[in-house]
Amino acid sequence: MNLASLNSLLLTALLVAAPALAQEPPPADNPLLPPAEWNPPPLEPFVATYQAFYKGKEAGDATMQVVHGDNGQWRVDMAVHGKRGFAGVLGLNLEQSTVFDNQGTVYVPLSQSTVKKALFFGKKVTGVYDWRHGSAQWQGNLKKERQRPIPLQRGDQSALLLNLSLMRDARPGQPLSYRYVDVGRVRQYEYMAAAAAETVQVGDLSYDALRIHRTNGGNDETILWIANGVPTPVRILQREDGEDAIDLRLIEYQGA
Template identity: 65%
Template sequence: MRALLSLFATALLIVAWPSVARAAELEPFVATYDAWYQGKQAGTATMRLQPQGKQWQVDLGIRGNRGFAGILGLNLEQDTLFDVADGGYRPLRQSTTRKAAVFFNRKVEGIYDWTNNVARWTGDLSKRRREPVQLQPGDMSALLINLAVMRDATPNAALQYRFVDGGRVRQYAYQAASEPELVQVGEISYSALRVSRTNGGNDEMIIWVADGVPTPVRILQREDGEDAVDLRLVEYQGAPQ
């Protein structure tokens, strides 16, 4: 989407994919991304994972620059509070706020009640999507599926997840590439494994996972074969616990 030009020649740093498997334990982080839309640099994004006592919260905020403020996908706030149960990420509370103009906000909030195995959403959504959803072990929100892909991705892996978010239930299938590829973001090239959703129809989602990096190196959403929202990692750091 974008071409980043530097006025000075710089050495290329390559972050390699080691043979040792990634650790499954969660580690707090704060990551900053450049956000691109249809090939143009359009804003910034921040992804954050932090502990909340014995629970965790993951957040994603995307903010479009002037000229892109009316695009829902570039003005988005999402968060999921979750815990870890039987090695899985179990959502407890979720919210999504989309902004398309100064006076146009759409907010949806959901509660995952694992005692009664039911989830409910309130806010700016249709009556049908306010209907209770019966929960199954392993159900996750969109943000938790991103974390699960980070945890599970290995060469040639076929990954299956059940998406339960915003009153919707879908099966998500991902396929990892056979080997890592070089993904350049700014002045750094990562050896990253491409993981692509295979059952999204005209809506594609591709996540690049680099060993030793706790957050996706790149997240690309494509619509009808064209790049839409593209997040590329700028920097990340561990968050204080």
Template identity: 60%
Template sequence: MRALLPLIAVALLSVACPPPARAAGLEPFVATYDAWYEGKQAGAATMRLQPQGAQWQIDLGIRGNRGLAGILALNLDQDTLFDVVGDNVYRPLRQSTTRKAAVFFNRKVEGVYDWNTGTARWTGDISKRRRDPVALKPGDMSALLINLAVMRDAAPGAALQYRFVDGGRVREYAYQVAADTELVQVGEISYSALRVSRTNGGNDEMIIWVADGVPTPVRILQRENGEDAVDLRLVEYQGAP
């Protein structure tokens, strides 16, 4: 399964800590999703955005509980610690991904984005080639941060461009936002949402639906070779103090 681009219990802050960058338009939230795999309901997911002092952390946890295929593909934890700089730029500082499959394996990869040296490096259960340092450029983001940036930037008809730097890999991600909203049925709730589609993923498609006033995607769909793979459908969300 490809890394999920992208998407909240809040830690209590000491009174000595400065407030997070609310001016950047970020607000804490927790969202729960039904997780589908290859067209069948296979588990659940939770996405959280929470302040960490003057920084922020976004987490995504997916748990498969139905069928062997779902269990193998849908046990994943991702998180990114980041700050907000310049003109509302999300800058990753630390990232981790943990994949579990019952007793078969438990793999964890951790990355550090060192903006002082201009390099990022990953350690853990990762190939030697991907352990090599990656030269950073302004605007580089992890998979989860790209999801958050899509929420920030989606506007009717917009073309979006991001550089993905995650897990020792570098890729250009291009998205096209639909000109008009469409009705997205998620469970018993309908949302008027903009479809945001990755246009340069080849056989690996990513579609994110963004609804006005909802801080998290209402649906995230990954398709591989023309078939639905991972499909996260929003169940509920709430803000956090």
């Protein structure tokens, strides 16, 4: 669908409205499984639904989908809906989309949009990745300095594309590096995949999943678990100052 992850920035922008929540430690009996052949999922249309937790309590739900247009371009969408607690009272909702090309070894963002809606405010931002002229630029409800053109580099990713790129590129025990260019910001993201899969319980389902964590986030951690045969992360967790913050857990997914 942050989303970021989604990506962390996408989800934080919607749900963060209070201090970090109490830590939810991983189960003690969560053994690493023997290394197995890793088969990254092909890029195919899908729709995935997540439960969204904040402050240790269910806060709403999120939907991530990938669609393939008639013009050969792709689009990844994330929609997050606050339904309970503080997020529910304010009616917090956020939608983000990225249109992109699949160039085999890299997903190339072409345009991006973010819409935030709540009881007392609304916000919309749109951006274009102009690869012909080598720059990206956003407009809408943004500070002036974040509306300036940003020089592009091959491999640059939007927040939502990071999820898909991690799914495609992750290999057990290998580092991953991406340059994030989204909503007028540039950041370097470094990740590391675990050496072996581990058993991850998500609702009533159990997955043999590969843990991927960001290594240069400082006090702001992002952790994803991805599983063979599943086109989207089975869990996305953000942690602040060593404590769990936002937690997305996959409920179901299907081909679109």
